[in-house]
Amino acid sequence: xxxxxxxxxxxxxxxxxxxxxxxxxxxxxxxxRFHDLYENYPDFHIDIEREQQILLQHDIIIFQxxxxxxxxPAIIKQxxxxxxxxxxxxGRTGKALTGKIMLxxxxxxxxxxxxxxxxxxxxxxRDYLLPFEHSATLCNMEYWPPFVxxxxxxxxxxxxxxxxxxxEQLLLALADDRFSVAEKSTCNYMNDLIPxxxxxxx
Amino acid sequence: xxxxSFLFQSLVxxxxxxxxxxLVKKAGLGSVLGYIIAGIVIGxxxxxxxxxxxxxxxHVAEFGVVIMLFIIGLELEPELLWKLRxxxxxxxxxxxxxxxIVISGxxxxxxxxxxxxLATGMILAPSSTxxxxxxxxxxxxxxxxxxxxxxxxxxxxDIAVIPMLSILPLLSTLSxxxxxxxxxxxxxxxxxxxxxTLIVLGAVGGIVLAGRHLVKPLLRLVAGARIRExxxxxxxxLVIGITVLMSLVGLSPALGTFLGGVVxxxxxxxxxxxxxxxxxxxxxxxxxxxxxxxxxxxxxxxxEPLQLAGLLFALLLVKGIILWILGKSFKLSTDQNALxxxxxxxxxxxxxxxxxxxxxxxxxxxxSADMILAAVALSMALxxxxxILNEKFIQPKFGxxxxxxxxxxxxxxxxxxxxxxxxHFGNTVGRFLKAHGIGTTILDIDSDxxxxxxxxxxxxxxxxxxxxxxxxxxxxxxxRIILVTISDAEKRLEMIETIKKHFPNLQIMVxxxxxxxxxxxxxxxxxxxxxxxxxxxxxxxVDTMKKLGFRAYTxxxxxxxxxxxxxxxxxxxxxxxxxxxxxxxxREFIDEMEKIIQNDNRMPNLxxxxxxxxxxxxxxxxxxxx
Numbered sequence: 003x004x005x006x007x008x009x010x011x012x013x014x015x016x017x018x019x020x021x022x023x024x025x026x027x028x029x030x031x032x033x034x035r036f037h038d039l040y041e042n043y044p045d046f047h048i049d050i051e052r053e054q055q056i057l058l059q060h061d062i063i064i065f066q067x068x069x070x071x072x073x074x075p076a077i078i079k080q081x082x083x084x085x086x087x088x089x090x091x092x093g094r095t096g097k098a099l100t101g102k103i104m105l106x107x108x109x110x111x112x113x114x115x116x117x118x119x120x121x122x123x124x125x126x127x128r129d130y131l132l133p134f135e136h137s138a139t140l141c142n143m144e145y146w147p148p149f150v151x152x153x154x155x156x157x158x159x160x161x162x163x164x165x166x167x168x169x170e171q172l173l174l175a176l177a178d179d180r181f182s183v184a185e186k187s188t189c190n191y192m193n194d195l196i197p198x199x200x201x202x203x204x
Numbered sequence: 205x206x207x208x209s210f211l212f213q214s215l216v217x218x219x220x221x222x223x224x225x226x227l228v229k230k231a232g233l234g235s236v237l238g239y240i241i242a243g244i245v246i247g248x249x250x251x252x253x254x255x256x257x258x259x260x261x262x263h264v265a266e267f268g269v270v271i272m273l274f275i276i277g278l279e280l281e282p283e284l285l286w287k288l289r290x291x292x293x294x295x296x297x298x299x300x301x302x303x304x305i306v307i308s309g310x311x312x313x314x315x316x317x318x319x320x321x322l323a324t325g326m327i328l329a330p331s332s333t334x335x336x337x338x339x340x341x342x343x344x345x346x347x348x349x350x351x352x353x354x355x356x357x358x359x360x361x362d363i364a365v366i367p368m369l370s371i372l373p374l375l376s377t378l379s380x381x382x383x384x385x386x387x388x389x390x391x392x393x394x395x396x397x398x399x400x401t402l403i404v405l406g407a408v409g410g411i412v413l414a415g416r417h418l419v420k421p422l423l424r425l426v427a428g429a430r431i432r433e434x435x436x437x438x439x440x441x442l443v444i445g446i447t448v449l450m451s452l453v454g455l456s457p458a459l460g461t462f463l464g465g466v467v468x469x470x471x472x473x474x475x476x477x478x479x480x481x482x483x484x485x486x487x488x489x490x491x492x493x494x495x496x497x498x499x500x501x502x503x504x505x506x507x508e509p510l511q512l513a514g515l516l517f518a519l520l521l522v523k524g525i526i527l528w529i530l531g532k533s534f535k536l537s538t539d540q541n542a543l544x545x546x547x548x549x550x551x552x553x554x555x556x557x558x559x560x561x562x563x564x565x566x567x568x569x570x571x572s573a574d575m576i577l578a579a580v581a582l583s584m585a586l587x588x589x590x591x592i593l594n595e596k597f598i599q600p601k602f603g604x605x606x607x608x609x610x611x612x613x614x615x616x617x618x619x620x621x622x623x624x625x626x627x628h629f630g631n632t633v634g635r636f637l638k639a640h641g642i643g644t645t646i647l648d649i650d651s652d653x654x655x656x657x658x659x660x661x662x663x664x665x666x667x668x669x670x671x672x673x674x675x676x677x678x679x680x681x682x683x684r685i686i687l688v689t690i691s692d693a694e695k696r697l698e699m700i701e702t703i704k705k706h707f708p709n710l711q712i713m714v715x716x717x718x719x720x721x722x723x724x725x726x727x728x729x730x731x732x733x734x735x736x737x738x739x740x741x742x743x744x745x746v747d748t749m750k751k752l753g754f755r756a757y758t759x760x761x762x763x764x765x766x767x768x769x770x771x772x773x774x775x776x777x778x779x780x781x782x783x784x785x786x787x788x789x790x791r792e793f794i795d796e797m798e799k800i801i802q803n804d805n806r807m808p809n810l811x812x813x814x815x816x817x818x819x820x821x822x823x824x825x826x827x828x829x830x
Contacts, residue, residue, distance in 0.1 A: 014816035016755055044760035111821055155818065155825035 006034045006177050007060035008107075011067040011075045013040055018068065020109040020154050020162060025066075027166040033177050035060065039077045046080050053085040054098070062103045062176050063143075065134070069110035069150075072123075072130045082137060091141045100142040105192065106131055107149040107169065114152045128190070149192040164198050171196045216253045220246045221490055236338050237588035239490050243497020244585075265495050266553060267447070268488025269334045273362070273458040274443050275485055276337065276355070277465020278478050285466060288356050295353060295534050296360020299548075302526050303329040310522070319375040323567045326368045327559055327576065328519060330361040332552030333458070334489055335587050340547070343591070349536060350543040357548060362458050365554050369454070369561065376565035407453045411446060411460060415467030423473045427651035427666055436480040443481065472654045475647075475665045479673035492553070500581045504574060515579045520586075524549035542598045546590040550583035618682040619643035622710075624669035624699060625690030626657060629715050629736055633687055634662070645678045649690070670699040672706050680707045688714040693721045700728045723778040742767055 008028060012021050015038075028036050037056065043049075057063065067074045089096050110117075110127070117127045127150055128135075138145035149172055151157075151165050172192055175181060181195060189195055220242035228238030246253045308325035312318055336354055337346075345351045419442060426438045443461050450460035468474060505512055524545050531541035559577060562568040568576070621637060623630045626648040637644055646662060647669040648654050657664045667674040669690060680686065686703060688696050696714060703710055713732040716722040722733050742763045749759035 013757055014755075016758065017816065017818065019818070040757040041755060044756035111825070153825075155822040 003033055004061040004103075004177055004179050005059060006062045006064065006173055007056065008034070008036045008064045008066050008173070009039060009078070009081070010036060011039045011065070011078045011081075013075050013077070015040065018109075020151060020157070020165075021066070021068065023162050023166040024107075024109075024151075024169050027170040029170055029174055029177075031177075034173055039081060040075075043077065046077060048081055048084050050084050050087070053081065054087075054090065057085070057102075058098065060102070062105070064105055064107050064149075064173075064176075066107040069108040069127075069130075073133070074106075074108075086137065086141060097142060101144070102141075103144045103146055104134065104138040104141075105146040105148055106134055107172075107192075109151045109154045111155050112152065117152070146186050147189055147192050168193060168196050168198050216246055217242075217491065217494055221494060225490070233592060234339060234342055234588050235490075236335055236342070236493055237585075239493030240497035240585045240588070243494035244500060245497075246494070247498035247500060247502075249500070249502035265488050265492030266557075268485055268490075268492045269553065270447055270457045270461050271443055271481060271485040272334065272337060272489060274446075274461035274465040275478055275482065277462040277467075278469050278474055280466055280469055282466055282469065288352065288359075291353055291356030291534070292360050295530060296357040296364075298530055299357050299527065300329050300361060300364045302530070303523060306522055306526060307519075310518070319567055320572075323372060323375055323558075323562045324576070326371070327555050327562065327568075328523070328551045328580070330365060330552050330554040331358060331523075331548040332550055332584050332587065333358045333362060334492055334553055335550070335584055336547050336552075338489060339588060339591050343595075345543065348540065348543070350531075350540040350547070353531070353534065353536065353540075353544050354547050359462070361552075361554070362456055362462070365558070366454070366456050366459070368558060372558065372561050372567065373565055375562075375567050403453050404455060407449060407455055407460070408463060411449075411463050412467050415464055419464075419468065420471055420473075423471070423477075424651045424655060427473065427476075430649070432668070435476065439477050439481045440484065442477075472651075472658050472664055472666045475674055475677040476667040479667070479671065479677050482673065496553075496581055496584050499577070500585065501574065501578045504578045505582075508575070512575065512578055512582075515575060516582050519551060519579055519583060520549045523551070539599055543594055546594045546598075547587070549590070550587045551580045552584065555580040618679040619645045620684045621645070622647065622675070622678055622680060622683045622686045624686060624688050625649075625715075626653065626662075626664055627689070627691055629691070630687065630689030633689060638662075645683070647674065647678055670695050670702055672702055675702065675707065680710055683710060685711045685713060688712060690715075691717075693717055693724070696721075697724060697728060700725065700730060704729070719774060719777075722774060726775070726778045738767065738770070 010021075010025065012018050015021060015025075025036065028034065035056070039048075065074060065078055067078060073079075086092065086099075087096070090098050108127075112123055113121075115121050116123050117125065117130075119125070123130075127148060131148060135145040149169060157165070172195075175196065185195055186192070221239060224242040224245065225235050225238035228241055229235050245251060304322070304325035306325075307328050308318075308321040311321035311324045316324070336358060340346050340351050340354065346355070423435075423438065426435050442464065446460040446464045447457035450457040468477060471477075527545040527548050528541060531544045536544055555576070559568070559573055559580075563570065563573050621642060621644045623634050623637075623644050623646045626634060626646050627650070630646070630648075634644055634646060646657075646664040647667055648657075648664055649666070649668055651666055654664045654666045665674075665678065669675065669678075669688075675686075680703070686707075688699055690696055690699070693716075700712060700714065703712055711732075712730060713734065714725055714730050716725055716733050716735045718735065718737070722735055725733050745766075746759045746763045749762065750756055754762075
C-alpha cells in the first residue's frame with residue numbers, strides 16, 4: 003500500500019465545475035489524504051514544518067489544480083518555494099523526499115489536439131510541466147505522467163462524471179501499487195492506464 | 205525685600221536676559237556669555253540697575269547649580285558613574301591637590317602668610333561647574349572624552365569643597381571669640397571627627413535608600429493623581445529637601461542632589477522629572493550668570509588694571525598648565541586636552557562661598573579679597589570666550605572630535621521608534637516590534653502600568669507624551685517613526701500638532717477610535733491612520749463567512765477588498781464632511797451612516813474575481829464550435 007497525498011489548489015473552488023466533481027470522488031479511505039491549500043492557508047502563510055511532516059508521511063504526492071497560464075495557481079508556487087527547503091528536500095544533505103513519486107492532476111480548457119506540436123499551444127502538456135518534473139528530480143523524486151482533463155469548458159455533466167470516476171480509480175490504483183514501472187513510463191497521461199470511452203478523450 | 209523692589213529687580217533682570225541672550229546667542233557666542241553680558245550691562249559699571257544685592261541674588265541663583273547637578277545625576281546611570289571612578293578620584297583629586305599646592309606656593313613666595321596662601325589656593329582651585337557644564341551641554345560635548353573628564357573633575361571639586369570649608373576655620377588668625385561662627389546651622393562642625401564621618405555616610409546612605417524605597421513610591425502616588433503641577437512640585441520638593449538635609453549636616457547640596465539624581469536615573473520617571481525641573485534650572489542658572497556679570501567690579505579694574513590683569517593671567521595660566529599636564533598624563537588626545545584645559549582653567553562659583561568664609565574668619569584681608577573676587581568673576585566671564593576660541597581656532601587644527609562622538613551617541617541609546625501610549629493597542633504593536641529586535645522608546649501616562657511593565661522588563665517611561673519636552677527627552681529628534689497609540693482622541697490630535705511643529709522629520713502613525721476620529725486626523729494631515737476596530741471586526745466577518753461554508757481564501761480576499769474599499773470611501777467622505785461642518789454632530793452621524801450604506805450599494809461588484817471566472821471561457825468555447 004502506498005500512501006497518497008493530494009495537494010489541492012483552486013482559488014475559486016466554489017465556482018469550479020470540474021474540481022468540485024473530482025474532489026467529491028476522491029476516495030475517503032486510509033492512505034489517501036486530501037489537503038486543500040487555499041483553504042488551509044488563505045493568507046499564503048504556509049506552515050512549513052507541518053507541510054514537511056505531511057510530506058514525510060506519504061509516498062505519492064499529487065498536485066491537483068486547474069492549469070492556469072500553463073502552470074499552477076499561485077499558492078502551489080508559494081508552497082514549493084517554502085516547503086521544499088534546501089538541505090531538506092534538495093542539496094547535499096537534502097534527502098527527505100528520496101524515492102517518493104510526484105505527479106500533477108490537472109484540468110485544462112484546451113483540447114488534447116491543441117497541446118500538440120501542430121496545435122495552437124505548440125507544446126505537449128508534459129513539456130509545460132517541465133518545472134515540476136525537474137523540481138521532482140532535484141528532490142530525488144520520481145516524476146510520473148500527469149492526469150489531464152482536456153477541454154473542460156465543453157464537457158457535459160456525464161463526461162465530467164466519467165472523468166471523476168476515472169480519477170477515483172487512478173487514486174485507488176496508486177494506493178494499491180497497481181501500476182508497473184513499464185506502464186507508467188510508456189504512457190502519455192496516467193489517464194491511459196484507466197481507459198474510459200475514447201469519445202470523451204477529446 | 206519689599207515687593208516693589210523685588211518686582212522691579214525681576215523686571216530689570218528679565219528684561220536684560222530677554223533682550224541680550226537671544227542677541228548674543230544669534231551672534232554664535234552661546235547663552236552663558238549672553239547672560240554674563242546682560243549682567244555687566246545692568247551692573248554698576250553701565251546702567252547700575254542691578255541694585256546692591258547681586259551677591260544675595262547669587263546665593264539664590266546658586267540653587268540653579270544644585271538643580272543642574274540633580275539633572276546631570278538623572279542622566280547619569282550608576283554604571284557610568286562607576287566607569288568614571290578613576291577620572292573622578294584620580295584626575296579630579298590630582299587637579300585639586302596640585303592646584304592648591306602650586307597656587308599656595310606662589311602666594312607664599314609673594315610674601316603672604318602660609319594661612320593666607322593655603323586659603324587662596326583652596327579658593328582658586330575649583331572650576332565653575334555651572335558655566336562649564338552648561339556650555340558643554342549646549343555644544344553637545346558632554347559625551348566627548350574631554351566632556352566626560354571635565355565632568356569627573358568638576359564632580360570631585362564639588363566634593364572637595366566640603367573638607368575645604370572645614371579646613372578654613374582652622375586657618376583663622378582670629379581668636380575663637382572674634383570669629384563669627386554663623387556657619388548656617390552646620391551642627392556637624394561641633395561634633396567629634398568620627399561622628400562627623402558617620403553623619404556624612406549616614407546622609408549619603410539615607411539619600412540612596414530614600415531614593416530607592418521612598419521617592420519612587422511617592423512619585424508613583426503623585427503620578428497616579430494625574431495633577432501635572434503637583435508632580436512638578438514634588439520634583440522641586442525633592443531637590444529642595446535634599447538641599448536642606450545636606451546643608452544641615454554640612455555637606456554640599458550639589459553633591460546631595462547629584463546623588464539623588466543618580467539614584468533616580470534608572471526610574472521610569474526620569475524623563476518626566478527632567479522635563480519638569482529643567483525650566484527652573486535654566487532660569488536660576490541664567491540668574492546666576494547674570495549675577496556673575498553684575499558682580500564684576502569695574503572700578504577695581506579701572507583703578508588697578510595691571511595688578512588685576514596680572515592676577516587673572518597668572519590664575520588662568522597656572523590652572524591651565526596643570527590641567528594640560530594632567531590631561532596629557534591621563535592620555536587625552538591633543539584636541540580633547542585643549543578643550544579640557546581651556547574649559548576648566550577658570551575659577552568657579554565656589555570661590556564666592558569660600559572667599560566670604562575666609563573674610564569672615566579674617567584669613568584674607570578685604571582688599572585682597574576684592575581683588576580675587578574680581579579676578580574670579582572675570583575668569584568666569586572669559587570662559588565662554590575660551591570655548592569659542594577653542595572651537596574656532598584650535599579645533600580646526602586638530603579636531604576630529606565632534607563627528608566621531610556624535611555618530612556614536614546616536615547609535616548608542618536612541619531608538620528608531622517611539623511608542624506613545626502602551627495600553628492594549630500600543631502594547632501589541634510594541635511586543636510585535638520587540639519580537640523583531642526593533643528598538644522602541646515607550647511613553648505612557650498610567651503610572652501603575654509603567655510600574656508593571658518595567659517589572660516585566662520593558663523600558664517604559666512615565667509622562668504625558670503630548671508635551672514637547674518629554675518627546676524631546678525621549679529622543680524624538682533622532683527617532684524615525686512615532687506611533688501615537690494613546691487612547692484619548694483629543695490628546696492624539698494635540699500630539700500630532702506638537703510633533704508636526706517641533707519634529708517635522710518624524711513620521712507619524714496614529715491610532716483612530718472610529719471614522720469621526722479618523723476624519724479629524726485626516727484634516728490634521730495624517731496619512732497613516734489605523735482604526736482600532738476595523739481589522740478585528742473584519743476578521744470576525746471572515747470567520748463568520750467561513751462558518752457559513754464560504755471558502756477561507758474567498759472570505760480572506762473579501763475582507764481585504766472590503767477594507768481597501770472602506771479606506772477609500774473614508775477618504776471620500778472625509779472631504780464631504782468638511783463642507784458640512786455646520787450640521788450638528790448627531791445629524792451628521794446619521795447622514796454619514798446613510799452615505800456609507802448608500803456607497804455600499806456598489807459592494808456586490810467588489811466580490812467578483814473575474815480572473816478565475818469560467819463562464820466567459822465556456823461561452824467562447826461554445827461559439828468556436830458553431
